[in-house]
Amino acid sequence: MAxxxxxxxxxxxxxxPRRRQILTFLAVGERPVGEIVVAIGLDQPSVSKHLGVLRxxxxxxxxxxxxxxxxxxxxxxxxxxxxxxGAFERYWQHQLNRIKERAEAKMHQxxxxxxxxxxxxxxxxxxxxxKERP
Amino acid sequence: MAxxxxxxxxxxxxxxPRRRQILTFLAVGERPVGEIVVAIGLDQPSVSKHLGVLRxxxxxxxxxxxxxxxxxxxxxxxxxxxxxxGAFERYWQHQLNRIKERAEAKMHQxxxxxxxxxxxxxxxxxxxxxKERP
DNA sequence: TTTACATATTCCCATATAGGCATGTATTGT
DNA sequence: ACAATACATGCCTATATGGGAATATGTAAA
Numbered sequence: 001m002a003x004x005x006x007x008x009x010x011x012x013x014x015x016x017p018r019r020r021q022i023l024t025f026l027a028v029g030e031r032p033v034g035e036i037v038v039a040i041g042l043d044q045p046s047v048s049k050h051l052g053v054l055r056x057x058x059x060x061x062x063x064x065x066x067x068x069x070x071x072x073x074x075x076x077x078x079x080x081x082x083x084x085x086g087a088f089e090r091y092w093q094h095q096l097n098r099i100k101e102r103a104e105a106k107m108h109q110x111x112x113x114x115x116x117x118x119x120x121x122x123x124x125x126x127x128x129x130x131k132e133r134p
Numbered sequence: 135m136a137x138x139x140x141x142x143x144x145x146x147x148x149x150x151p152r153r154r155q156i157l158t159f160l161a162v163g164e165r166p167v168g169e170i171v172v173a174i175g176l177d178q179p180s181v182s183k184h185l186g187v188l189r190x191x192x193x194x195x196x197x198x199x200x201x202x203x204x205x206x207x208x209x210x211x212x213x214x215x216x217x218x219x220g221a222f223e224r225y226w227q228h229q230l231n232r233i234k235e236r237a238e239a240k241m242h243q244x245x246x247x248x249x250x251x252x253x254x255x256x257x258x259x260x261x262x263x264x265k266e267r268p
Numbered sequence: 269t270t271t272a273c274a275t276a277t278t279c280c281c282a283t284a285t286a287g288g289c290a291t292g293t294a295t296t297g298t
Numbered sequence: 299a300c301a302a303t304a305c306a307t308g309c310c311t312a313t314a315t316g317g318g319a320a321t322a323t324g325t326a327a328a
Binding site for chain 3: 179186
């Protein structure tokens, strides 16, 4: 099977850097295609196609205004992505804490004598059978 | 040009649903490939290839343990994604507020008499020259 | 060493891109 | 009605993909 379609979900849609640029540009307020073209520095058909993808996954909304098409970012559609990535927040905070703790430990260590300690990390959250070997 | 490589950045790497699954699975703690295979329900070579992508963009770390390779999610690498999506948070909150306000306005409206009000939305954040026409 | 096990890598291919370019379509102005 | 403007769409191509099957690599056990 080939790669999933860019229109299959927001994750695939925002994989393209230009589309992220467009979303950022359109977050502040609605703008016509022409301005996106100059802002992004890509030719009009390409921009239109990117907008098509963003439209299809609901990341932007369009409104006609005469011959202009006013696009704007639909921020709500980005929320799921924010939440998915947010699920990892506690873990990177964990990592930061560990780094911090190690730095502090090192300071104490160089201030005092030395201390042989094993590196366990003592974590085996998955309940599966594991044949670890000390 | 074709689509950007999946290994070009975390955004492209997480576009693949299976890779997201893997990241979620490995967030809690390190696991060997074999367990990922059964958990995700994909054949081993495919899993290895996905892990290769995740490795290349730094979304996972590996550690050898005998003949096992213990993988774990590098949550820190997901943080930029969380922050990029987070930049839109104020806008979706805006949207929610507007919805709320409309609902309230409607309640008042049906409680009292009627009131003709224009929908302006009064926003033109971009400072560019605009030839709008009332 | 030979064998068994855990992963990684290679080869093959149907598929979907992202641009570049040309053209279609809707709307406004003369 | 006709020309001009603002977008959208269609066509073409090099490129990268993800899965399947087969194979290579590396480590441990016999």
